Amino acid sequence: MKQRENWGSRLGVILAVAGSAVGLGNFLRFPVKAATYGGGAFMIPYLIAIVFLAIPLAWMEWTLGRYAAIHGHGTGPGLLDKMFKKPWAKFAGSFGLFAPTFISFYYVFIQSWLLAFAWYSLNGQLLNAVQSNTITSFFGDFIMLNTKIGPIPAAIFFFVITFLANFSVLAFGVRRGIERLNKYAMPLLLLMGVGLLIRVLTIPGIEAGLAYMWNPDFSALTNPRVWIEASGQVFFTLSIGIAVILCYASYVKKDEDLVLSSLSAVGTNTFAEVILSGTIVVPLAMILYGANIAEVAQMGTFGLGFQTMPMVFGKLPLANLLQFVWFSMLFLAGMTSTISIQQPLITFCEDELKFKRLKSIAAVAIFTGFGAFVAIFGLAGGALS
Amino acid sequence: MKWITPYYLVFMLGAWLVTDGWQVIALKHIDPAAQVTFLSLEFSQITFIWLVRAFLVAAILFINFAVWWAWRNRSSQGVDHARA
Numbered sequence: 166m167k168q169r170e171n172w173g174s175r176l177g178v179i180l181a182v183a184g185s186a187v188g189l190g191n192f193l194r195f196p197v198k199a200a201t202y203g204g205g206a207f208m209i210p211y212l213i214a215i216v217f218l219a220i221p222l223a224w225m226e227w228t229l230g231r232y233a234a235i236h237g238h239g240t241g242p243g244l245l246d247k248m249f250k251k252p253w254a255k256f257a258g259s260f261g262l263f264a265p266t267f268i269s270f271y272y273v274f275i276q277s278w279l280l281a282f283a284w285y286s287l288n289g290q291l292l293n294a295v296q297s298n299t300i301t302s303f304f305g306d307f308i309m310l311n312t313k314i315g316p317i318p319a320a321i322f323f324f325v326i327t328f329l330a331n332f333s334v335l336a337f338g339v340r341r342g343i344e345r346l347n348k349y350a351m352p353l354l355l356l357m358g359v360g361l362l363i364r365v366l367t368i369p370g371i372e373a374g375l376a377y378m379w380n381p382d383f384s385a386l387t388n389p390r391v392w393i394e395a396s397g398q399v400f401f402t403l404s405i406g407i408a409v410i411l412c413y414a415s416y417v418k419k420d421e422d423l424v425l426s427s428l429s430a431v432g433t434n435t436f437a438e439v440i441l442s443g444t445i446v447v448p449l450a451m452i453l454y455g456a457n458i459a460e461v462a463q464m465g466t467f468g469l470g471f472q473t474m475p476m477v478f479g480k481l482p483l484a485n486l487l488q489f490v491w492f493s494m495l496f497l498a499g500m501t502s503t504i505s506i507q508q509p510l511i512t513f514c515e516d517e518l519k520f521k522r523l524k525s526i527a528a529v530a531i532f533t534g535f536g537a538f539v540a541i542f543g544l545a546g547g548a549l550s
Numbered sequence: 551m552k553w554i555t556p557y558y559l560v561f562m563l564g565a566w567l568v569t570d571g572w573q574v575i576a577l578k579h580i581d582p583a584a585q586v587t588f589l590s591l592e593f594s595q596i597t598f599i600w601l602v603r604a605f606l607v608a609a610i611l612f613i614n615f616a617v618w619w620a621w622r623n624r625s626s627q628g629v630d631h632a633r634a
Contacts, residue, residue: 221551396562517620546586
């Protein structure tokens with residue numbers, strides 16, 4: 166059996182799995198869900214779902230990943246084939262390939278928006294759009310490919326850079342690519358988050374937003390939707406159930422403590438989501454909209470991240486810098502997640518199709534590039550619906 | 551882990567299907583009159599979304615073909631595994 170790669174250290178694997186989990190769901194989706202479904206009240210079913218769904222399922226995926234690795238596999242088809250020893254099993258296991266790959270079709274495009282907006286923060290275009298009250302059309306024109314750099318839509322330009330950057334990291338492999346990226350990106354991301362948190366906590370009038378997020382209105386708990394959305398958020402944020410953790414865990418050394426590593430990764434993600442995102446985004450948005458939390462929720466995931474947040478930062482000193490930190494933090498979160506959802510198909514190519522690393526990268530890049538093409542040009546038509 | 555997690559999971563999935571899931575799957579939230587343009591071609595939005603879904607099904611079939619191919623090659627090399 167061919168020797169498979171391993172993570173270089175426990176810290177490396179924890180940061181990589183945490184990096185997979187900490188993504189746009191933490192900083193864009195969670196605040197909208199929390200704002201829509203009761204603020205502090207949302208936290209209660211959310212934390213219950215973390216304990217009863219996320220942690221057990223994460224342990225299960227880690228364990229399955231180790232079991233698969235013992236038999237020379239790192240993805241669903243090989244794992245299920247080994248477990249059930251039936252012809253259909255390997256095809257059932259393909260869910261663990263196409264689920265994360267399909268997410269990557271659109272996720273990379275959104276990740277590239279963050280790179281673009283980090284750039285627009287630096288060169289002042291974003292601040293101009295905020296000050297001239299044209300941020301909505303600025304964002305809309307960008308994602309609908311109407312903003313051009315020469316003859317090329319700016320969104321395509323930034324997408325290509327992002328796409329190449331992701332696959333460049335993946336080309337270096339698990340240890341020298343993914344692990345090394347996460348060892349730098351995750352501490353930097355958390356540092357940026359803590360920096361923004363400190364800035365937000367020193368803004369006069371932030372108390373109302375903090376009160377909304379941290380004082381639960383228990384009557385909201387009688388709404389079943391709050392429970393469904395909180396459970397859904399847990400799946401989305403921790404990348405559980407789509408075999409990404411399974412794939413990463415298949416590269417863990419045999420003597421590694423899976424329980425501790427898994428809990429550390431879940432803990433890091435929950436810190437980023439509840440403490441950083443929960444304290445930064447909704448309270449900050451409430452400064453702009455006052456107590457009208459329904460308006461915050463109506464902005465939606467992208468409205469909140471790409472319009473409301475730049476608008477609020479635009480009112481503060483060092484606006485460009487704050488906007489840049491915000492979008493850079495999101496870009497790093499997006500990148501560490503994107504590479505994790507592209508890795509299972511690469512692992513499949515290496516383990517099962519016996520492709521060399523670079524051939525696997527090329528095959529997956531072509532396949533996901535084709536899917537991303539549909540997502541990019543079909544965005545206006547509702548391709549993401 | 552043995553009892554609460556599976557029932558919690560099934561209950562939440564069932565609740566989602568009843569409240570939102572079916573609406574999303576059946577495209578009840580899409581205006582039937584809405585038109586979209588994709589690469590200069592005009593479609594009704596519902597048709598377009600079904601075409602995107604067909605594309606995803608094709609991608610699933612392609613991945614499953616790769617799975618079949620991988621096990622077929624392993625069979626010919628005499629690797630221990632389930633029947634292809």
